[in-house]
Amino acid sequence: MTPDEFSALYRQHQTPIAKFLARRVEFSEVEDLCSEVFEIAWSKRVDAVAGFELPWLYRIAGFVVANARRRATTRNRFIASLTPPDHSPSAESIAVADIALAQAWAKLGAAERATLALVAFEGLRVEEAAAALGISANAVSIRLHRARTKLAELLKD
Amino acid sequence: MNENNSHNGSLENSANDELLARVAAADPSAGFDASTLSATLVDDAIAHASSAASTPQSAAGRVASQIASRIAEAYQTRPRFVLGSSLSAVAAVAAIAVFGSMSLGTLGGSQRTLFTVAGPNEGQAPAQSDSKIAANSIAAGGGMAAMLPAFTYNYLAGSSLSSDTGSEHIYSLEPLADPAGFLQNIADYLGITQKVHKGIYADFTTALDETKPFDLTPGKPQLTLSTTGSGGWWLEIPNLNIYGCAISSDAGKIEPQPCPVEVASKPSIDDAKTQFIKLFAQTGFSFEAGDIQVSKNDAGITSAYAQANLATRKGNAFSDLGFSMTWSSDGTLVAANGLASKLVDQGSFETISEVDAIARANDPKWQFFGGYGILVDGVAKRAPVAGYGSIEGGAAAGSSSSASAPAPIALPTATPGPVASYVAGDAPTAMPIPEVTAEPVPLPTEGGALVDPMPIPNETFLLPTPEVKDIVIDHLELSWMQISDAKGKVWLVPAYQLFSGANAYARVPAMADGIIGF
Structure with missing residues (x-):
């Protein structure tokens, strides 16, 4: 998949992904995290399943939100290991x-x-x-x- | 009855729709204007990703990055980490620890690295866990503090612990060659007449839009196999008697009522064990009656559970491979689950001593694996690995007609639904978990001195720092632990379970340094 093909296919998902992020992080962080989602999607594009690109992007976005929260708040891992992820x-x-x-x-x-x-x-x-x-x-x-x-x-x- | 159920169902659906609508109306993104985003965001992301990929990090850069990551990791995972007065001191200590560890692995060069685990920033436990804490601290506020442990442990080696090293086998869990046949075999044995069919996704199993497994509607057994992770199969048969015997239709409420059953009547403990042994024999695992724990609760629910032992190990060796069956109060089988992978012996590997295991239990790097496994008293013996292939030979003829075989499952005749689902393992095409990488957490500094990065929004959200308790470990028991590598493959590795008296504490991998790559 060329960059142009990727862009054509994924550009339509920019708004739903941005809204997904806006529901979970500060609005001011949305654009940066949205870029991060599409960067990862591009690098992992071979993993996407045709027809399920958007759910796949949501999955990536979930990881990105989790990582962003992790960067924002650090805790000792023992305590953290007792709880499941939440994005x-x-x-x-x-x-x-x-x-x-x-x-x-x-x-x-x-x-x-x-x-x-x-x-x-x-x-x-x-x-x-x-x-x-x-x-x-x-x-x-x-x-x-x-x-x-x-x-x-x-x-x- | 059907009309009532239908009526109840429509009321319930209506209530659900209203509930979802109410949630949707509270959309937190309502004030967000997506049109303000850059129109070239996707193109810019591609360009940036391509640029990063074309400039690979140098070897020195990678080492520096690893050290920084280890420093951050150690700082995060050891609340009582002894910090120097400056960042450089911490860095020096951590760097020595890193290179010291690397040297040990190198010196033990006879140990090949069998697999590499995902790093702390590569998506799984640490990143997710921390995010949960962050969210919880926000969402639950001060209530979170009540959930936190008041202490953590510092393990000390008791005088009776051995300094001898040893060796143990490591196993990998490999996909079945014929998962459809495997599942069909179970279906045939259980008397489920519908044929196994492929699920929608390669590693997702059943489409349940048309069935509601927990809606108190009896019937519609679901037999499912998953090829992801360690691979497993499970049976679910919704049965009223697991919830109650009557349904109230007042105002659309569905309320189970107590069953007038004789508690602990069906099946008997002996029959439960016999059914357990017969069922899992179909899947290549042999158990003895003494290995199976059977329990009954006040509602008459019977549960049987056992863990597989490993053919190469004698005595108590917990395998992390659980098998279970559950019957409702009328003796009907309502749930079961087992392993749907092939155990492949990877050979014998050196193990560390018990004394060294204590040091490992205190090492944040190894705490990553989580040592909080649940132990059971009974342990089953697994059939020889070589015998596992017999599961592909078809259903056990005549087994269901024996006296102790599970009763045939009554399928609803009015609304037969999809029963057995199967997910192909031959050519998995499902989306793997994306390897989301995150930057190492920078250590916050203030005037050159390390500061606690824990944000304290206000006193309500203040989390307590756990007290460190010294625990003298007086004996260890060998078990097996499941570990997923960076590619998602699951391994069964020897692990030490730490005990102080009768109390179980952490569990750590027992393999010598270098076998697991970090």
Whole structure:
């Protein structure tokens, strides 16, 4: 794939990737991280699966967000190793629009937030979310069901 | 009943749609204007990536980068790392440690490097873990502090520990030659009539849009095989009795009610073990009844679990390869999982002594592997590796008709759905995990002195620094640990489990320096 071909194919995904990032990092960081996503995508372009370029980009973007947060905050690895990764939107960012939802959102597990965010914000189907998260569609379906149920229960409280 | 379920389902779907809509309405990117981004962002990224690729880092640069990374890593992973008063002092200590380690590996030159693990910046545990902390500290605020351990450990070698080195086998987990046949064999044995079919993705397994495994609707067994990671298969059969026996349809709520069952009635412990042995024999693993742990909870759920032992090892040797079966309160098999990879013996390799293992457990470089495995009392014996190929010979004829074979699974006749899914392993085309690289974390300095990089937004978010506790390790047990290399391949390597009395602590790889590349 030539640079021109890559650009033609991936330029259309710039906005959804930017919004994905904007939901998870400061707006001021979006452009730099977006560039980083496409740099990595270019260098790993042979790994992309035709028709699933966007979920693949979301997966890369998830790593980029995780790395960006890591750069921003360091902790000792022993403590860190006890918790799973999280690149979902923070409760604070959601609180701007819906405080009750934000409070419930904060009580979800990291995996539940990540799955729910990809479906609700990015609008992905189960198979696409699975590709973005690097897990099976089965696991996404289960996580999504649990996340919805838990969130609904939390919102009742 | 079906109408009620359908009605409930539509109400539930409606509620779910409303919930998703509410989440979507809180989109944090609402104020973000993507049109402000550079129109040439993608082209610029390609140009930058191409430029970087055309100017490879020099060997000296790579060494310097590695040292810087190790310094940052050591600083991050050792909250009690003894720091000098200046950055240069820390760098000197770390550099000596790095080159010292390299020398040991070189001197032990008889040990070939079998595989290389992903670096701390290459995507997995450390980067993700830290990001989680960052997010948690933001999202959960002060609540995070309550979750943190109040202490960490400094391991000390007890007087009874040995200084003798040894040797143990290392195994790799390789894809099955015929995963479809493997899964079909299990399906045939369990009485699942639908044929195995390929999943949508090469390493993703089932498309579950049309089935809801946890929606309290009984039926629709799902038999799935994954070729990623260590490779595994699992069976899920949603069954009401694992949740409850009745469904309330008031206001669309689905609520399981307690089952009037005789707890611990079906299957019996002996029958559970027999079913366990027969099922996994179909997949090439042999277990003895004494190796299997069976437990029953108050709801009548029966679970059986065992770990595979390795043919070359006698005695207790935890393999990290778990096998399990679960039955609901009426004795119906509702879940099972096992290994779907081929164990390949890579030969014998030198292992470090118990005393050296203590030093390794205190070394941040080795803590990366995580030593917090769960131990079980029972350990099964694995069939000889050479016998593993027998699993491709087809279903076990007549096994399901024996007295202790699992009861045939009743499939729903009204709405037969896809049952067994299979993901091809012959020509995987799925997207690998991108090797996202990150810059080494720069050490923050202030006036030349090293400062704590931990941001403290306010007192609410302040995380406690764990207290260091000295733990005298009085004995170690050898086990096997799964480690993924930089390419995603899984290895089973000998590892020491540290004990102080009856308490288990860290677990560290036992191979001599140089066998694992960093």
